[in-house]
Amino acid sequence: xxxxxxxxxxxxxxxxxxxxxxxxxxxxxxxxxxxxxxxxxxxxxxxxxxxxxxxxxxxxxxxxxxxxxxxxxxxxxxxxxxxxxxxxxxxxxxxxxxxxxxxxxxxxxxxxxxxxxxxxxxxxxxxxxxxxxxxxxxxxxxxxxxxxxxxxxxxxxxxxxxxxxxxxxxxxxxxxxxxxxxxxxxxxxxxxxxxxxxxxxxxxxxxxxxxxxxxxxxxxxxxxxxxxxxxxxxxxxxxxxxxxxxxxxxxxxxxxxxxxxxxxxxxxxxxxxxxxxxxxxxxxxxxx
Numbered sequence: 001x002x003x004x005x006x007x008x009x010x011x012x013x014x015x016x017x018x019x020x021x022x023x024x025x026x027x028x029x030x031x032x033x034x035x036x037x038x039x040x041x042x043x044x045x046x047x048x049x050x051x052x053x054x055x056x057x058x059x060x061x062x063x064x065x066x067x068x069x070x071x072x073x074x075x076x077x078x079x080x081x082x083x084x085x086x087x088x089x090x091x092x093x094x095x096x097x098x099x100x101x102x103x104x105x106x107x108x109x110x111x112x113x114x115x116x117x118x119x120x121x122x123x124x125x126x127x128x129x130x131x132x133x134x135x136x137x138x139x140x141x142x143x144x145x146x147x148x149x150x151x152x153x154x155x156x157x158x159x160x161x162x163x164x165x166x167x168x169x170x171x172x173x174x175x176x177x178x179x180x181x182x183x184x185x186x187x188x189x190x191x192x193x194x195x196x197x198x199x200x201x202x203x204x205x206x207x208x209x210x211x212x213x214x215x216x217x218x219x220x221x222x223x224x225x226x227x228x229x230x231x232x233x234x235x236x237x238x239x240x241x242x243x244x245x246x247x248x249x250x251x252x253x254x255x256x257x258x259x260x261x262x263x264x265x266x267x268x269x270x271x272x273x274x275x276x277x278x279x280x281x282x283x284x285x286x287x288x
Contacts, residue, residue, distance in 0.1 A: 001042050011062055027225050041073045098118045123159060169181070171209065198255070
């Protein structure tokens with residue numbers, strides 16, 4: 001199983017430079033162009049923050065751009081919601097978030113949340129909805145975790161790929177988790193304990209990160225729209241240009257294997273925005 005993993009496209013209502021400091025549509029186009037030589041891709045996963053402000057126009061652009069790329073590979077696309085997304089607009093354009101290579105909806109969303117399940121080549125793909133409207137951090141509801149337990153109660157042929165926006169892991173040198181990450185990682189760990197989940201894919205941090213949720217590998221792919229540079233002073237944040245994506249390989253003797261692609265942007269590493277220590281303190285205080 002070969003999965004292309006993208007996250008944090010942050011498309012705007014119009015094809016113009018936006019709040020992320022770059023033209024998000026151009027970043028996505030560049031990243032997809034760089035990935036055009038990939039072969040034998042079985043699925044594409046896009047883990048949230050598809051739209052920067054939840055606009056229908058942005059979801060339509062994501063669907064059209066990623067959809068055209070998916071058709072060239074003959075691969076389905078699985079989308080999740082992120083903290084910048086809006087459930088109503090997401091569902092209006094993307095349905096369950098599980099789209100076949102031809103763009104048709106291939107699953108049914110679970111209840112009022114954007115969670116869904118599909119199977120590809122004997123691998124089960126489950127997308128979860130960690131969106132908490134108006135908040136940067138994420139949380140999985142009790143109802144959604146109960147639904148997940150029910151789905152996992154029957155093992156898949158080869159195993160399960162779990163995807164959500166907010167990572168259940170973080171770095172001690174940043175405020176990413178638990179302040180801005182998934183607020184209830186222990187409840188997610190309990191829900192997947194003893195199951196056939198082989199990997200958990202996430203985004204949100206705009207940087208690559210690997211860790212474990214108990215015995216399950218967790219991979220955080222860097223953002224498409226920009227990248228967070230952790231070489232800054234403690235308590236500050238800097239975003240730089242540079243679209244990225246990942247390839248995840250499952251089922252082999254060394255599974256899972258992760259690889260990161262960086263688009264060849266002549267302006268890569270240029271600063272697009274900085275958050276000073278005072279502003280970071282405000283954000284952390286607001287998020288609790």
